[in-house]
Amino acid sequence: xxxxAAALSLALFATACGGVDAPADAPAAGPVSxxxxxxxxxxxxxxxxxxxxxxxxxxxxxxxxxxxxxxHTAADGTPAPGIAExxxxxxxxxxFTMRKDVTCSDGSKLTASNVADTVNHIADPxxxxxxxxxxxxxxxxxxxDDAAGTVTLSTPEPFSFILQTAxxxxxxxxxxxxxxSKLARGTSGSGPFVLTEAxxxxxxxxxARRDYAWGxxxxxxxxxxxKVVLKIVPNEQTAANLLVAGSINAASFxxxxxxxxxxxxxxxxxxxxxxxxxFFYHQGDDRPAKDPAVRKALTQALNLQELxxxxxxxTGRPASGLVLDPRxxxxxxxxxxxxxxxxxxxxxxLDAAGWKAGADGIRAKDGKKLTLRLLYATTRGPxxxxxxxxxxxxxxxxxxxxxxxxxxxxxxxxxxxxTQDWDxxxxxxxxxLPTQLVGFLSGPAAPKGANFAHLSNDxxxxxxxxxxxxPGDAGCKLWxxxxxxxxENADLVPVVENTLLLASKNASFEMVGGLFAASTxxxxxxx
Numbered sequence: 001x002x003x004x005a006a007a008l009s010l011a012l013f014a015t016a017c018g019g020v021d022a023p024a025d026a027p028a029a030g031p032v033s034x035x036x037x038x039x040x041x042x043x044x045x046x047x048x049x050x051x052x053x054x055x056x057x058x059x060x061x062x063x064x065x066x067x068x069x070x071x072h073t074a075a076d077g078t079p080a081p082g083i084a085e086x087x088x089x090x091x092x093x094x095x096f097t098m099r100k101d102v103t104c105s106d107g108s109k110l111t112a113s114n115v116a117d118t119v120n121h122i123a124d125p126x127x128x129x130x131x132x133x134x135x136x137x138x139x140x141x142x143x144x145d146d147a148a149g150t151v152t153l154s155t156p157e158p159f160s161f162i163l164q165t166a167x168x169x170x171x172x173x174x175x176x177x178x179x180x181s182k183l184a185r186g187t188s189g190s191g192p193f194v195l196t197e198a199x200x201x202x203x204x205x206x207x208a209r210r211d212y213a214w215g216x217x218x219x220x221x222x223x224x225x226x227k228v229v230l231k232i233v234p235n236e237q238t239a240a241n242l243l244v245a246g247s248i249n250a251a252s253f254x255x256x257x258x259x260x261x262x263x264x265x266x267x268x269x270x271x272x273x274x275x276x277x278x279f280f281y282h283q284g285d286d287r288p289a290k291d292p293a294v295r296k297a298l299t300q301a302l303n304l305q306e307l308x309x310x311x312x313x314x315t316g317r318p319a320s321g322l323v324l325d326p327r328x329x330x331x332x333x334x335x336x337x338x339x340x341x342x343x344x345x346x347x348x349x350l351d352a353a354g355w356k357a358g359a360d361g362i363r364a365k366d367g368k369k370l371t372l373r374l375l376y377a378t379t380r381g382p383x384x385x386x387x388x389x390x391x392x393x394x395x396x397x398x399x400x401x402x403x404x405x406x407x408x409x410x411x412x413x414x415x416x417x418x419t420q421d422w423d424x425x426x427x428x429x430x431x432x433l434p435t436q437l438v439g440f441l442s443g444p445a446a447p448k449g450a451n452f453a454h455l456s457n458d459x460x461x462x463x464x465x466x467x468x469x470x471p472g473d474a475g476c477k478l479w480x481x482x483x484x485x486x487x488e489n490a491d492l493v494p495v496v497e498n499t500l501l502l503a504s505k506n507a508s509f510e511m512v513g514g515l516f517a518a519s520t521x522x523x524x525x526x527x
Contacts, residue, residue, distance in 0.1 A: 033523045034208075038225040038507055041233040041242065041251035043379045045200050050183040051170040052122050052129045057430065057514050060170075062230055064515035065206050066105065067170035067189035070096050070115065070151075071163070072216040073512050079163055083110060083171060083190060083214060084151075091158035091471065094166070098149045102214050104174035105187065105194040112151040114173040116142035119153060121172075121180075133439035133450065135168050158469045160479075161328065161433045168432070190214070192221050192518045193228055204230045215519025225523040234379065243267070243505055249523070250504035255313055255382045258501035268504045273325050274514065275430030277311045277384070277496040279391075280453040282423050284445070287454075288355075288370055289423060295490035297349035298372075298424075299339045301398050302391060308496040311387035311426075319494035322483050324432050324513060329476030333483035334494050347398045355399070363399040371401040372423040378406040380428065387495075388426055420446065425453075428498070430513065434479040438464055441486065453492070459485040 046059040051067060054060050071079040071087070079087075084096035102110040119142035122129040132138070139156040155162060172180075176188025187195040192215060193206035206228040212221030231248060233239040240257040242248045244264060252274075253261060261267050281289035281298070289295050308318050320332040355363040355370050363370040372395065376388045385406060392402035405422075431437055442461050445454040460482050467478035486492055502511060506524050510517040 031524065032223050033225065034223060035226050036523045037227040037229055038250075038509075038521055038523050039229045039231055039248040041239040041248050042230050043232070043234055043236075045232055046204070048184045049187065049195070049198075050180055051118075051172055051189075052127060052131065052180075054170075055130045061514055061516065062204055063170055063187070063189075064191070065193040065228060065230075065518045066187035066191040066195055067172070068102075068191050068214070069169050069171065070166040072517075073167050074216075079167055080216060082216070083115075084166075087163065089163050091469075092156070092162070093152055093154040094162050095150055095152040096166070098151065099214055100149060102190050103211065104190050105209065106174040108174045110171070110173045110190045111146050112144035112149055113146050114177060115151045115171050116144035117177055118142075118169070118172050130450065133443075134436050135165060137162070137165060137435065138439070140165075158471070159435070160468055160471050160475045161435050164328065164433055165435070192219075192224060202232060206230075212519065216517055219517075219519025221519070224519070224521055228521065240503075243503060246505060249507040250502070250509065253501040253503060254380060254498070258313075258315070258503075261501060261503045266505060268508065270502045271315075271499045272502060272511070272513075274498050274500045275324055275428050276319055276322060276494060277308075277316070277387070277426065277428055277498055278319065278322075278492050278494045279424055279426045280492045281490065282420075282425070283454045283456070283491070284420065287423055288372070290454075291353060292489060293349055293353040294355070296339050297346040297353070297398075298395060298400070299490050299493050300342050300346035300349065301394050301400075302493075303341045303394075304338065304493070304495055305341075307387055307390060310390050311383050312496045312498050313383040316496040316498045319497050321480070322429055322431070322437060322494065323434055324430055328433060329479045331476070331480045333480045334487060337484040337487040338493065339490060343394070343398060350398060350400075357399045361399055362401045369401055370399065371403065373403045373405060373421060374424045374426070375405050375407060375422045376426040377428075380426075384426060391424075432513065434483070435468065438468075441491070455486075455491050457485060457489050457491055459489075460491075 042058050042061060044058055046056065046062045049063060051063055054063055068083045070082050070084040072082040074080040083099055083102045085099045087094055087096045098112050104110050119136055119140065121127055122132050122136045123140055137155050137159050140153055142151055142153050144151045170189065172188055173190055174188045176183045182188065185198040192209050192212040194209060195204060196207045197205040208221055208224040208226055210221045236253055236255050236257045239251040240261055243251055262269055281295045283290045305318060308316055320334050350363060354365045357363050374388055374392060376384050388404055392404055395402050439450040440452065441455055443449050443451050446452045463478050463482035463485060467475050467482060470478060487494060507522060508524065509521040
């Protein structure tokens with residue numbers, strides 16, 4: 001499997017707080033029901049369910065019902081005990097002491113070796129896991145001591161967020177470790193639910209584990225609904241109608257339907273941050289955007305404040321960085337580092353770069369028209385489509401021809417890494433650690449590596465190399481500077497920090513950056 005840049009759109013990496021855990025102004029919940037079914041709408045099919053290949057946000061939403069990580073995420077974003085009860089951190093290693101009561105869904109005991117096998121499988125070059133170098137740092141190795149109940153994760157050099165990487169790593173155990181082919185349409189984890197039926201394109205059904213007793217904040221399986229159904233509903237309006245009618249219990253909303261639901265009585269509502277909207281320029285040898293003058297001119301031609309409002313349907317805020325709140329490194333890496341809006345200067349810059357307007361108004365150089373193929377995900381709501389249309393119109397005014405191409409999430413990896421047939425791509429980023437971006441923003445280009453945009457920014461790479469070995473505030477300063485280096489070079493253009501509406505009816509639950517805190521799911525009677 002090729003490394004898939006669609007991983008950046010994934011809530012997989014996120015650990016920011018969010019949920020539908022009845023806010024103060026929500027209707028009072030009725031008594032908890034453990035015999036019914038909690039139904040949640042997801043926008044597209046998750047594809048293969050092996051955690052080592054899970055790169056789409058929807059895939060990891062599904063996986064979060066069935067798998068645990070070494071550490072959970074507390075309300076403030078910090079690590080809290082998970083299947084590990086404690087840990088000892090060194091600059092280049094972290095040793096976890098495992099809980100003794102954790103079992104896999106097949107009844108087998110979860111061991112330290114299970115954790116080590118999970119990590120080492122991802123790090124094995126033959127596996128070609130797309131989350132290696134992202135969730136599992138490059139060069140990381142795992143060593144287990146089952147007698148002591150400990151597992152140590154180590155890196156060749158000091159790694160500034162070595163503990164935090166464990167928050168997003170799903171641990172495989174039981175039969176799934178022996179035969180990973182079973183994980184394509186099944187689950188084998190220690191989470192509070194186990195997959196019982198996979199109907200691709202329709203729905204995924206999970207059954208509660210009543211013996212589960214190691215959830216966040218002491219969560220157990222005794223109050224969980226008997227079943228959870230993740231129903232595929234690509235259209236947000238349809239999902240909203242189903243929610244109002246009571247046919248589903250919850251869904252997330254990016255687009256205009258969120259306004260209707262926010263005003264609907266009986267609906268519980270929370271607005272968590274969900275990641276950033278930005279676009280990348282393809283810098284391959286045969287692409288116009290390989291020239292930094294072209295990238296900066298294209299960026300100057302856009303009013304990013306207007307674009308932010310359009311992309312988020314007025315519900316976002318201007319971008320201030322690449323990492324989702326609560327960020328480990330506080331600060332604004334964007335302001336003052338992105339080319340300012342100036343359409344006249346943009347046109348002049350293209351002239352100076354040799355791109356001259358023809359009789360039809362479209363610029364050309366050496367007989368080749370300045371044509372950009374702009375990709376975006378159709379599952380990201382009408383705001384993103386409107387944003388790309390706005391970009392196309394703005395670029396047309398300065399003599400650029402734009403071809404818009406909307407794709408389903410499941411087709412993005414192929415377009416980005418295999419065919420490489422794109423020039424600009426609107427790609428949501430949902431990460432909680434700056435280290436999770438490095439493999440996508442530097443290193444070998446696709447298809448040999450995860451660097452899908454063929455970026456080559458020496459200053460970014462130098463700053464990252466220093467930051468990865470530097471803990472604390474000094475390291476954070478370097479991480480923020482590394483982001484700014486990308487923006488100054490117009491390698492990628494940050495536009496908006498998004499929120500979404502998590503809406504529920506007759507149910508409560510918490511989500512953490514698009515992942516279920518699965519032991520918190522409750523089905524209530526009444527509204």
